[in-house]
Every structure is written in C-alpha cells, then in structure tokens.
Amino acid sequence: MKFEGEHLLPGQIGHFFVLLAFVASIVSSIAYFYASSIKPESLSATQESAKRSWILFARGAFFIQFISLLTVFFIIYYLCSNHYYEYLYAYKHASKELEPKYLLACIWEGQEGSFILWSLWHCVLGSILIFTSKKREAPILAVISVAQVFLLMMIVGIYFGSVRIGSSPFVLTRNEINGPIFSQPNYLSFITDGIGLNPLLRNYWMVIHPPVLFLGFASTIVPLGFAYSSLSTKNLGDWVKPALPWTLLSGCVLGVGIMMGGKWAYESLSFGGYWAWDPVENAALVPWMILICGLHCMAIYNATGNALRASYLFIILSYFFVLYSTFLTRTGILGDTSVHSFTEAGMAMNVLIGIYVVVISLPMLFLFIKKYKKIPSIQTEENISSREFWMFIGSLIFFLAALFVIAVTSLPVYNKVFGTNYADPQDREFTYNKVLVLVAFIIGLLTAISQFLKYKNTDKKYLFKKLIIPSGLSVVICILLSIFYPIEYTKKGPGFLWAVYLALFASIFSVFANGAYLKIVLKGKVKAGGAAIAHLGFALMITGMLISSGNKKVISDNRKTGLFIPFDKDPTGRQQEDPLENLTLLKGVPTQMGNYMVTYLDDSAASEKNRTFYNLHFQKVDSLSGKVTEDFLLTPDSYRMKDNNLSSNPGTRHYFTHDVFTYISTISARDPADDTAQYKIHEMGLNDTVFYSKGFIVLNSILKNPDNERFHFTPNDTALVADISVYGQDSSKAKAYPALTISNQQINYINDTLIRRNLYFSLLGLAKDNKFKIGIKESENLTDFITLKAYVFPYINLVWAGLLIMAGGFVISIGRRAKAANYVTLVSVILALSGLCYMFLIANS
Amino acid sequence: MKTSSIIILVAIAAAIGVLLMYSVDFSTYDTISSAKEKPGKYVHLIARLDKSKPIEYDAIKDPNYLTFYATDSLGGSTRVIYHNTKPPELEQSDRIVLKGKMEGNVFQCDNILLKCPSKYKDDKKQLEKTVTQY
Numbered sequence: 001m002k003f004e005g006e007h008l009l010p011g012q013i014g015h016f017f018v019l020l021a022f023v024a025s026i027v028s029s030i031a032y033f034y035a036s037s038i039k040p041e042s043l044s045a046t047q048e049s050a051k052r053s054w055i056l057f058a059r060g061a062f063f064i065q066f067i068s069l070l071t072v073f074f075i076i077y078y079l080c081s082n083h084y085y086e087y088l089y090a091y092k093h094a095s096k097e098l099e100p101k102y103l104l105a106c107i108w109e110g111q112e113g114s115f116i117l118w119s120l121w122h123c124v125l126g127s128i129l130i131f132t133s134k135k136r137e138a139p140i141l142a143v144i145s146v147a148q149v150f151l152l153m154m155i156v157g158i159y160f161g162s163v164r165i166g167s168s169p170f171v172l173t174r175n176e177i178n179g180p181i182f183s184q185p186n187y188l189s190f191i192t193d194g195i196g197l198n199p200l201l202r203n204y205w206m207v208i209h210p211p212v213l214f215l216g217f218a219s220t221i222v223p224l225g226f227a228y229s230s231l232s233t234k235n236l237g238d239w240v241k242p243a244l245p246w247t248l249l250s251g252c253v254l255g256v257g258i259m260m261g262g263k264w265a266y267e268s269l270s271f272g273g274y275w276a277w278d279p280v281e282n283a284a285l286v287p288w289m290i291l292i293c294g295l296h297c298m299a300i301y302n303a304t305g306n307a308l309r310a311s312y313l314f315i316i317l318s319y320f321f322v323l324y325s326t327f328l329t330r331t332g333i334l335g336d337t338s339v340h341s342f343t344e345a346g347m348a349m350n351v352l353i354g355i356y357v358v359v360i361s362l363p364m365l366f367l368f369i370k371k372y373k374k375i376p377s378i379q380t381e382e383n384i385s386s387r388e389f390w391m392f393i394g395s396l397i398f399f400l401a402a403l404f405v406i407a408v409t410s411l412p413v414y415n416k417v418f419g420t421n422y423a424d425p426q427d428r429e430f431t432y433n434k435v436l437v438l439v440a441f442i443i444g445l446l447t448a449i450s451q452f453l454k455y456k457n458t459d460k461k462y463l464f465k466k467l468i469i470p471s472g473l474s475v476v477i478c479i480l481l482s483i484f485y486p487i488e489y490t491k492k493g494p495g496f497l498w499a500v501y502l503a504l505f506a507s508i509f510s511v512f513a514n515g516a517y518l519k520i521v522l523k524g525k526v527k528a529g530g531a532a533i534a535h536l537g538f539a540l541m542i543t544g545m546l547i548s549s550g551n552k553k554v555i556s557d558n559r560k561t562g563l564f565i566p567f568d569k570d571p572t573g574r575q576q577e578d579p580l581e582n583l584t585l586l587k588g589v590p591t592q593m594g595n596y597m598v599t600y601l602d603d604s605a606a607s608e609k610n611r612t613f614y615n616l617h618f619q620k621v622d623s624l625s626g627k628v629t630e631d632f633l634l635t636p637d638s639y640r641m642k643d644n645n646l647s648s649n650p651g652t653r654h655y656f657t658h659d660v661f662t663y664i665s666t667i668s669a670r671d672p673a674d675d676t677a678q679y680k681i682h683e684m685g686l687n688d689t690v691f692y693s694k695g696f697i698v699l700n701s702i703l704k705n706p707d708n709e710r711f712h713f714t715p716n717d718t719a720l721v722a723d724i725s726v727y728g729q730d731s732s733k734a735k736a737y738p739a740l741t742i743s744n745q746q747i748n749y750i751n752d753t754l755i756r757r758n759l760y761f762s763l764l765g766l767a768k769d770n771k772f773k774i775g776i777k778e779s780e781n782l783t784d785f786i787t788l789k790a791y792v793f794p795y796i797n798l799v800w801a802g803l804l805i806m807a808g809g810f811v812i813s814i815g816r817r818a819k820a821a822n823y824v825t826l827v828s829v830i831l832a833l834s835g836l837c838y839m840f841l842i843a844n845s
Numbered sequence: 846m847k848t849s850s851i852i853i854l855v856a857i858a859a860a861i862g863v864l865l866m867y868s869v870d871f872s873t874y875d876t877i878s879s880a881k882e883k884p885g886k887y888v889h890l891i892a893r894l895d896k897s898k899p900i901e902y903d904a905i906k907d908p909n910y911l912t913f914y915a916t917d918s919l920g921g922s923t924r925v926i927y928h929n930t931k932p933p934e935l936e937q938s939d940r941i942v943l944k945g946k947m948e949g950n951v952f953q954c955d956n957i958l959l960k961c962p963s964k965y966k967d968d969k970k971q972l973e974k975t976v977t978q979y
Contacts, residue, residue, distance in 0.1 A: 396854065400861050411871065421874040423889035426944075426955075431870075435861075580909035582930045646933035665930040666904050787908040787930050 003174070005188045006086045011170040014075040015157070018168060021068035021119075022152040024061045029145035031058030036138035036232065055138055059130060062141065065148065066123040073107065073116055076169055080106045085191045088176045089113070089169045095196025102197050105206045108214075109197055111330065111349075112155045112169040117211060119151040121218035129222065133242070139232060140225030143360075147221055150356040154349065166352065199611070199639040200647045205264035208839065209257065213284065216254030217322050220291060222246040224319045224364065227312055231367050236375050237308050240298045245818035247295045247315070252810035254288045256836065259803045263840055266796075268649045273549070274799070277432045279334045282409040283325035289402035290318040293395040299531075300388045303455045307392055309375050312368050314399065320361035321406065327353050333412050385460060387453035394446040401439040405432065430492060437499045440542050444506025447535045448513035452521070466520065470512035478505045487550040504546045510539035527825070530816055534809025537802045544798025555594030556583035556662075556790040582665050585616070587784035588753075595620050596630070596660075600786055613637040614664060614786055616651065636788065638664045658794040666787035679760070679775035683767040692778050694757065695728040702772060710737055718742040722763045722774060726754060738763040738774070800840040808833050872944075877921025880947050890943040890952065892917040894935060902931040915943060915952070923947070927954045934959055 035054035038047055079087050080094040081103045093106035093113075107113040126144045133140055157168025173191070174182040181187045197206070226243035230236050261281065262274035275281060294314030300307040328334055331350045383389065408431060411422055425431045452458070452466045478501065481487075487500055514536035518529045526533070557580065585591050585600040592598075601615040613635045620630035636651035650663035682690050684699045691697075700723040705713040713719045719741040726734045738761040739750040751762045762775035811832050815825025875888040894900075895914035902911045911927040913935070925943060935941075938959040945954035 393854065393857070397857065397861070400858060404861070422871045423874050424944075425870045425872060426887040580928055582904075582908040584904045584908040586905070640933075666908065666933065785905060787904045 001183075001185055003086075003188070004186045006172075007082075007084050008086075008172075010075050010078060010084070011087055011172070014072055014079075014170045015168055017068040017071045017075070018152070018155055018170070019158070021065045021072065022149070022156050024065035024068065025145055025148040025152055028058045028061035028065060029142055029149055031055075031061060032138050032142035032145055036142050036229075039233070051138075058138070058141065058145075062123075062126060062130070062145065066120075066127065069116060069120050069123060072169075073120060076107050076113060076116070077103065079170075083194065085194050086172055086174070086188055087169075088171050088173045091173050091191065091194045093194070093197060095194040098197055098202075101204070101207045102202055105201065105210075106197055108210045109201060109206075110169070112167060114210065114214065115151050115154045116169070118214045118218055119148055121211075121215045122148055122151070122221065125219060125222055129225070136226065136229040136239070136242070139229035140222070143225040143228050144221055147360060150352075150359065154352055154356075167349065198647075200268075203264065203268040203649075204843070205260060205268065209260040209264055212253060212260055213257035216250065216257040216288075217284075217326075219246070219250035219253055220287060220319050220322050223250065223291075223294065223315045227315050228364060228367075231312070231364075231371055236371065237301065237305075240301050240308070240311060243315075244295075244298055244302065245814045247291065247298060248810055248814045248817060251288065251291050251295055252807055252814070254284075254291065255810075256803065256807050258284050258288060259799075260839075263800065267652070273552070273793075274796075275545075277429050279409045279412075280329050282405050283328050286402045286406045286409075287318045287321040287325060289398055289405075290314055290321055293399045293402070294318055296391050296395045300391055304378070304386075304388045305376070306378050306388050309372065309377055310392070310395070312375065314395070316361060316364050316368055320357070320365075321402075323357040323361060324406075327357050328409070328413070333416060383457045385453065385458045385463075387450050387455050387458070390446055390450040390453060394443060394450065397439060397442055397446075401436060404435055408432065430496075434492070434496060434499070437496070437503045437546075440503040440546070441499070441506045444503060444510045444539060444542065447539060448506070448510040451514055451517040451532060451535065466516070467513065470516045471509055473512050474505055474509040477508055485551075487547070489550040500546055500550055504543065504550075507539045507542040507546065511536055511543065514539065526812065527816060527822065530809045530811075530813030532809070533812060534806045537805030537807070537809055539802070540805060541799050541802030544795055544800075544802055548793050548796045548799060551794050553594065553792045553794075554581050554789070555596065555660075555792055556581055556788060581789050582787050583790070584666075584785050584787045593790055594792065597621065598790075600784075601633075610640045611637055612640070612667075614651075614667075616662065616788075618653070618660065634660070634662050636663050638667060640667070654797075656797065658792055659796050660790070660792055662788050662790040664786055664788050667785075679762060679777045681764060682774050682776060683771040684774050685769070685771045688771075690774075690776065692726075692759065692776065695726065697759075697776065698725045698727070699723070699772065699774060700725055711739065713741075720763060722761070722772065724752075724761060724774070726757060726759065728757065736761045740765065797841070804833060804836050804840065807836055876919050877915070877917045877923050877952075878919060880952070881921070881923070884947040884949070887944070887946050890915065890917065890945075892921075892941055892943060894938060894941060895922060896936070900931070900935065904930065915941065923952045924950060925952045925954050927957060929955075929957075932957055932959055 031054050035051050035058060038051040038054070076089060079090045081100070083090065083094060083096055085091040085094075089110060089112065090106075093109045094103060098106065108117045122144050126141055129140055129144075130137055152166075154166045155168055156166040157171065158165055174187065181190045184190075223243045223246055226239040226246065230239035258281070259274075261284070265276070266274035291314070294311055294317075297307040297311040297314055301311055331353055411424065414420060415422060448470065449463070449467065452463050481504070482501065487497065487504070489497060489500060514532045518524065518526075518532045518536070522529045522532065583591065583593060585598060587600050587602070590597050590599045596618045597620070599617045599619075601617050603612050603614045605612060614637065616634045616636070618630065618632050618634060619628055621627070622629050632653050634651035634653055636648060638646055638648040640646055646664075646667065648664045650661055652662070653660040684690060686699060686701060689696050689698050703721040703723060705715055705717050705719050706721050707713060711719070711721055719739060721737050721739040724736040724738070726736060728734075734754050734757065736752040736754055736759070738752045740763045741748045741750065747765075749762055749764070751760060753760050758778060760775075760777035762777075764773040764775050767773050808829055811829045812825060814820075815822075815828060820828075872887045872889055875883075875890060877890060877892060880886075880888045880890055892915040895916045898914040900911070900913040908930055909928045911929065911931045913925055914922060915925050916922045925945075932938075935957075940959075942958040943952060943954045944956040944958075945952055947953075
C-alpha cells in the first residue's frame with residue numbers, strides 16, 4: 001500500500017547515519033586498541049610510523065562518527081519541529097504547541113535521544129582529548145570508543161534473526177503501533193497532533209539540566225581512560241597529574257547537574273523540596289560521591305605518592321556506578337519505588353544495558369586486580385597529623401556513605417535477584433538522613449581541620465593556633481542559633497535533633513575554617529585557593545540544607561485556621577502526629593495560613609491548553625500596628641491532563657531569607673461546562689421576597705450611580721445597582737449587589753455571587769410596574785475551591801549560594817591544575833558563575 | 846600506615862556498618878490478607894481500586910480525608926483511609942501501591958503511588974489506545 005503524505009527520506013538518511021556512526025565507532029575502537037598495543041618503550045622507526053598511521057585511521061573513524069551523530073541529532077530535531085508524526089519519536093515527544101526550546105527538549109525526553117546526547121558529549125570530550133592528551137591518545141580514545149559502541153548499539157535498531165538490537169529513533173509510527181487507522185493510505189490526516197512533551201517537563205530546566213547532567217556522566221569516562229592508559233604500561237602512577245583537571249571538571253559538572261535537578265524539582269515539581277532521596281536522584285549522586293573520593297585520593301598521590309591504589313579503585317568504581325545508575329533508571333526495575341515514571345524498555349534493551357555495565361567496568365577491575373601488586377604504594381607509616389591521612393579517612397567515609405545510599409536504593413534489584421519482597425522503609429527520607437547527617441558532621445570537621453594540616457607532618461601548636469578562631473566563632477554562632485533561631489525538627493526525637501545540631505556546627509565550622517585558610521594561610525591568593533573555596537561552598541550548601549529542611553514549615557496546616565470542621569472523625573480514633581498539610585481555599589474567602597491571610601482571587605487560563613493559573617493573594621498584617629507588612633500575589637498553576645490527571649507547578653515568593661512556596665494539590669472537579677443550572681428570572685418590586693432552597697431573598701432597593709466602597713460611579717454614568725439581602729434558614733444574612741451599566745449604547749451586566757451559598761445574581765433590567773428583572777441562579781455545587789499545600793523554606797538561598805561557590809572553586813582548581821593562563825581561568829570563573837547565578841538565583845524570582 | 850591508624854579506620858568502618866544494620870527497617874510487599882494478619886506493621890500493598898464501592902472525598906469538608914476500598918488479585922478487600930488529598934487520577938489508575946498499616950479493619954495509608962496508564966506514553970498498548978481514538 002502507498003501511504004499519503006509521508007516523508008520517508010529524512011528517516012532513511014537518519015538511520016543510515018546511525019549505522020554509519022555505529023560502524024565507525026567499532027572501527028575507531030579497534031584501531032585505537034591496536035595503536036595502544038604498540039608499546040612506546042620499544043619503538044623502532046617502522047613501529048612508530050605504524051602506530052602513527054593506526055592513530056590517524058582511528059581519528060578519521062572517530063570524526064566520521066562525530067559528524068554522523070551530529071547529523072542524526074539535527075534530523076531528529078527536524079522531524080520534531082516539522083511535526084512529522086509518521087515517525088514514532090516525533091509523535092511521542094513533539095506537539096504543535098511546543099516552543100522551539102521545548103522541541104530541543106523533546107530530543108532528550110526519550111530513551112534514544114538521551115543516549116544520543118550522552119554519546120555526543122563523548123565525541124566532544126574525545127575530540128578535545130585527541131588534540132591534548134598526546135601519547136595517551138590511543139588508550140583513552142580506545143576506552144571512549146568502546147563506550148560509544150555500546151551507547152550506539154542501544155539506538156541502531158537492526159535485526160539479528162528475530163531479535164531487534166537497540167531501538168532506532170527513526171522507526172515509523174505505523175510499523176510500531178497497531179491501529180485500524182494504519183490500514184488506510186491517508187492515516188496521517190487523522191493524526192492531527194503529537195502527544196507532546198509531558199507538561200511536568202515543560203520548564204526551562206528541562207532544556208538545561210539534561211545536557212549538563214549528561215556531560216557530567218559522559219565526563220566520568222575521561223579519568224577512567226587516563227587510569228587505563230597507565231594500567232597498560234609500566235608507569236602506573238603518571239596518569240594522575242594529567243587526569244586531575246579532568247576529574248575536577250567531571251566533579252564540577254556532575255555536581256552542578258545534580259543540583260540543577262534539585263532546583264528544578266524545587267521550582268516546578270510538586271515534591272515539596274529539592275531532594276527526596278528518590279532512587280533516580282540517588283543514582284546520580286552516588287557516582288559523584290565516589291568520584292569526589294577518587295579526586296581526593298588523586299590529590300593525595302599527587303602530593304605525597306600515597307593512595308594510588310585507592311585512586312584507581314575509586315575512579316573505576318565511579319564509572320561503574322554511572323553505568324549501574326543507567327541500568328537502574330532505564331530498565332524499569334525501580335517501578336514501584338520512584339515517583340519518576342519509568343518504562344519497561346523491553347527485554348532486549350535491558351540485556352544491552354546490562355552488557356554495557358559489565359563489559360566496560362569488569363575488564364577494568366580485572367586489570368586493576370591483576371596489576372594491584374605492581375601499583376606502587378608507600379610502605380612507610382603515614383603520620384596521624386598529616387593532611388593525607390585525614391583526607392584519606394574523609395574519602396573512605398564518603399565512599400562508605402555512597403555505598404550505603406546505593407545499597408538501600410538497590411532494594412528492587414535484590415528483590416529481582418533473590419525473589420524477596422522487601423519494600424522501602426516507612427520513612428525513606430529519614431532512613432537516609434539519619435546516616436548522612438552523621439556523615440555531614442564528620443566530613444564537616446575533616447574539611448575544616450585538614451585544610452590547616454600539612455602534607456607529611458603538622459605542628460600541633462600551629463594547628464591549634466589557626467583553628468581556635470574559626471572553632472570559637474562557630475560555637476558562638478551555633479549557641480546564638482539555638483537561642484534565637486532554634487532548629488525545630490523535633491518529630492524524630494531529641495537524638496536526631498542533636499545530630500542535626502552537630503552537623504550544623506561542623507558545617508559552619510568548615511565555612512569559617514576554609515574562609516580563614518583563604519585569608520590567613522593563602523593570604524587571599526584566590527588562584528591557589530580553589531580547594532578551600534570549593535569546600536567552603538560545599539559546607540555552606542550543607543548548612544543551608546540543614547537549616548532549610550530542619551525549619552521547613554507547613555503553613556497550610558488546616559487545624560490552625562478555624563475553617564477545619566471535623567465532619568468525619570477517623571473511625572479508629574487515630575491521632576495524626578504530622579500536620580495535615582492540605583488546606584482548602586474557597587474562592588474569595590480569606591483564610592489564615594501561618595502569618596498570612598490568603599485569598600484565592602480567581603484563575604486565569606494560560607496559552608497552553610488545559611493549563612490554569614490560580615491567583616492567590618497573600619497579605620501579612622502586623623498585629624500591633626495593623627499595617628500591611630507584606631502583600632504579594634502567588635500564581636501556582638496546574639495542568640488538567642487527559643484522564644483527569646493533574647500536574648501542578650508551584651508558585652513561590654522568593655525573599656532573601658526565605659521562600660514562601662505553594663502548590664495546588666486538588667482543584668474543584670467542576671468543569672464550567674458542567675454547570676447546567678440556569679438563571680431563573682424573577683420580576684421583583686422593592687421589598688419583594690423570593691424563596692430559594694435554603695432561605696429567602698429580598699430586594700431592598702435599586703441604587704442609581706452609587707459611589708460607595710464597592711462601586712465608584714459618577715453622575716455621568718448610567719448604572720443601576722440592586723441591593724439584595726439573602727436570609728438563610730439558619731438566620732444568617734448576606735448581601736449581594738448585581739449591577740447593570742450602559743456605556744456606548746452597550747449594556748453590561750456585572751453579576752454577583754455568594755459562593756458559600758451557591759447563589760449567582762444578575763440584574764437584567766426593568767420590567768413593567770416599577771419592577772426589576774433579577775436573575776437568580778442556584779447551582780448544585782458551584783463552590784469554586786482549590787486545595788493547596790504551602791511551606792516556608794528558610795534560608796534556602798544558602799543552598800544555591802553554596803553550590804555556586806563550590807562550582808567557582810572547582811573552576812579555579814581546574815584552571816590551576818590544567819596550567820591555564822590566569823585570564824583564561826578568570827574568564828571561565830566569571831562565565832560559569834554568572835550563568836549559574838542567573839539560572840539559580842535570578843531567572844525564576 | 847601506623848597500626849593506630851588502621852585501628853581507627855576499622856573502627857569507623859565497623860561503626861558505620863553497625864549503624865547501617867540497625868538503621869534500615871525495610872518493610873515488605875504484602876497482600877491484603879497477609880497484611881491483615883500483621884496489624885500495626887508497616888507494609889506495602891499492591892492493589893487496585895474497588896470501583897464498585899464509593900470513594901469518599903470532599904475537599905471542602907476536609908481536604909485531608911480520603912477513604913475508598915481496595916482489592917487485590919487474591920480477592921482480599923479492605924477499606925483504606927488516607928490523610929491527604931485525593932490523587933486526581935485515582936479513578937483511572939489500574940494499579941496502586943499503598944503504603945501504611947492495618948489498624949482494625951481499616952488500612953491506614955500514608956502514601957499512595959499510582960500506576961496510571963496515561964503516565965506511560967512509551968507503553969505500546971497505551972499508544973495503541975490513543976491511536977484508535979482518532
């Protein structure tokens with residue numbers, strides 16, 4: 001059958017380039033491996049030229065692969081932006097209302113596209129390494145090329161017998177999905193729009209966060225490549241120095257990428273925070289933590305010659321956990337434990353990802369074990385007052401913490417392997433927090449003290465003298481904090497509260513100690529202080545996390561508002577220890593929420609279909625002076641999706657010291673179209689009475705051009721306002737003022753509503769005999785309401801500021817280790833910081 | 846390395862190890878009938894909404910009170926109370942993971958994870974359903 005309107009050429013070109021990239025990656029891995037097997041020690045002239053030609057050949061293949069992947073990337077973008085829904089990828093991820101930046105995000109929303117993004121970063125990093133890594137080019141690029149073979153295998157989409165290897169982004173909708181419409185040649189005319197980007201993901205972070213995170217993931221292969229380049233030679237330690245800037249880069253980008261995810265979750269997803277210990281978050285955090293351990297061991301080796309074996313191990317493991325995370329998050333194995341929605345990628349895909357995990361990291365581990373004895377290690381004793389000893393202890397604890405996190409996260413894997421049915425603990429966050437708060441305490445102390453320790457040996461008097469001021473200062477601050485701004489996280493008992501205080505002390509101590517180190521020891525030489533700045537930022541971030549999470553307040557606690565009427569007592573008589581976090585706001589009814597009087601004013605439609613913004617007016621009144629001290633509008637929004645699925649974006653008011661954070665948890669199910677009640681028109685004279693289901697209504701008077709608190713008409717206007725009293729059966733009384741104005745020979749009706757009585761009023765005009773036409777509508781369930789959660793996050797800006805400082809410290813260190821010129825480092829720091837500052841602190845406030 | 850250093854290392858590692866052992870109190874996946882046998886124990890139920898029985902939720906009366914009935918594939922049935930808002934897609938869900946404990950005849954739930962067909966646009970069956978609607 002010939003189908004009408006299909007554009008098959010771009011897909012065919014795209015698939016050709018996928019295959020070409022795949023073949024080129026195989027060729028470049030073989031050629032690079034061959035080149036790296038020609039050892040440099042015994043190089044004769046002929047071997048030299050053979051090696052040279054192998055490398056040139058491999059480079060050619062690598063660049064062909066790079067260009068092919070770029071082409072594939074642009075073709076996918078082309079398919080999505082032209083809405084070629086004959087392609088499944090465009091159909092699933094694009095839709096006509098999407099702006100260009102979100103069309104870009106479509107590419108990495110899907111499994112295939114994100115693999116392409118990852119491998120493109122490999123290509124970029126590989127190209128830089130081709131020109132900079134000199135004699136290490138062959139082994140490093142060999143490792144990267146093998147990784148490319150596996151990444152590309154996930155998207156080749158070719159058949160071996162009946163098994164399809166990988167899934168191509170260029171498959172056709174009609175071949176993948178069964179449906180009656182595909183038996184018609186003009187099926188495309190039925191598909192009017194694609195499914196589109198998930199509304200939850202329509203946020204500028206969806207454009208920024210995945211590329212940064214994937215650059216972070218992709219960059220972890222570079223230290224691994226350097227490690228491999230030495231493992232296969234006799235100089236087992238000389239990879240560390242050139243690999244340091246790359247490891248720093250990886251730590252910086254991955255760390256920032258992870259926290260971008262946190263900021264995104266905080267800003268636009270309704271998790272109620274920036275970190276929830278969700279398996280997907282953990283899966284990204286663990287490789288970063290192990291990489292940081294590796295980084296510290298490499299720094300130790302670089303300074304003292306110790307810890308080379310640990311450097312190897314941590315670098316290999318961090319890459320292993322990058323792949324393991326990929327396995328966790330992409331095979332659907334986490335299905336029941338994560339709020340992120342996962343898909344069964346299909347058996348063939350799971351096997352592929354599994355092979356990738358095993359094939360890259362296991363040989364590396366074998367090689368490491370085989371060479372273990374030969375890796376030089378210093379047998380003399382490490383002095384207990386040396387910097388390297390405590391750095392090593394710190395790395396070890398950080399590593400154990402990472403293992404703990406991944407061990408708990410891997411629960412679904414144990415269930416699969418051993419057939420058990422264990423599930424998450426009752427309070428997942430607390431399970432992690434109670435261990436990591438102690439880790440934070442130890443790491444805080446270590447990052448503070450070991451800055452002042454010297455490699456090899458430190459004079460104790462010197463240490464004591466330098467640390468006395470920072471430690472004294474942080475003790476004082478902690479005492480002041482506990483008096484004037486105590487942490488009120490009491491629901492886990494006093495023991496945990498103590499642990500929080502200990503961690504808080506340690507991290508404040510670390511902030512001061514690193515600051516003092518910069519000022520006293522380095523005498524403000526920022527260039528040499530990358531590490532101190534990064535540690536200062538990290539400690540500040542932890543401080544911010546402890547304070548903002550410890551004193552996060554639910555202000556939508558409806559037991560404190562007076563609105564809550566316990567209609568349905570819990571039949572078991574159970575007392576709730578946790579505050580009930582949801583509060584219902586009736587439209588137009590001011591409700592007390594924390595210190596704020598909150599009114600749900602109205603809602604407004606957005607440009608995207610099914611998206612609504614809710615205007616919430618917050619007002620804080622000083623109880624003594626009666627003055628309004630804060631007055632602002634928050635507009636959380638929600639998408640009402642197909643199947644009544646609701647997805648909400650929070651509305652947040654940013655202050656320097658805290659954020660007021662709201663999001664919608666329920667909206668009234670009423671659709672305006674469902675309101676079938678009609679206006680009933682009554683002809684009423686003055687003081688006439690009409691009954692309604694719950695009482696009666698009196699027309700008191702008709703006011704002409706009134707100038708009162710509600711209406712401000714002038715004598716030149718033509719306006720009538722009906723003064724109506726409503727008496728309920730419970731002898732309650734309310735007033736309504738529907739109005740009618742005439743301007744430019746047009747009649748305008750200003751209707752009035754009594755929301756809590758479900759009554760609508762309309763003044764429709766004059767009738768005979770001095771009577772007036774009053775429209776009254778009584779609706780079954782007219783009440784407009786939203787249910788929301790609202791929190792105050794104090795000092796959340798410390799978290800973001802800490803992250804920025806940490807990133808700045810990383811960049812300074814990279815510049816120093818890579819021996820970049822001062823101005824290059826300066827420009828990179830300024831660029832990185834201004835970009836991050838804009839994204840984290842300015843863009844959304 | 847000094848012996849003292851090694852001792853410190855081992856002690857720290859051991860302390861953390863012990864901490865881990867005690868800190869993680871895993872719960873289990875249960876059926877409704879096996880959960881009823883251990884009242885008060887925190888479990889995960891994999892169940893589905895009983896559509897023949899009413900869902901009670903009125904956000905105006907109390908936004909933090911939802912009650913409905915859940916059944917599982919083995920025929921167990923229980924009333925569920927959830928002190929939170931009603932997940933909007935509850936009626937459309939085809940599988941729900943309920944976290945909480947049995948108290949009396951009621952499952953006191955503190956977390957609901959819904960498995961909704963519409964969330965899974967990569968799911969082929971769901972795509973087929975979407976396509977058939979044209």
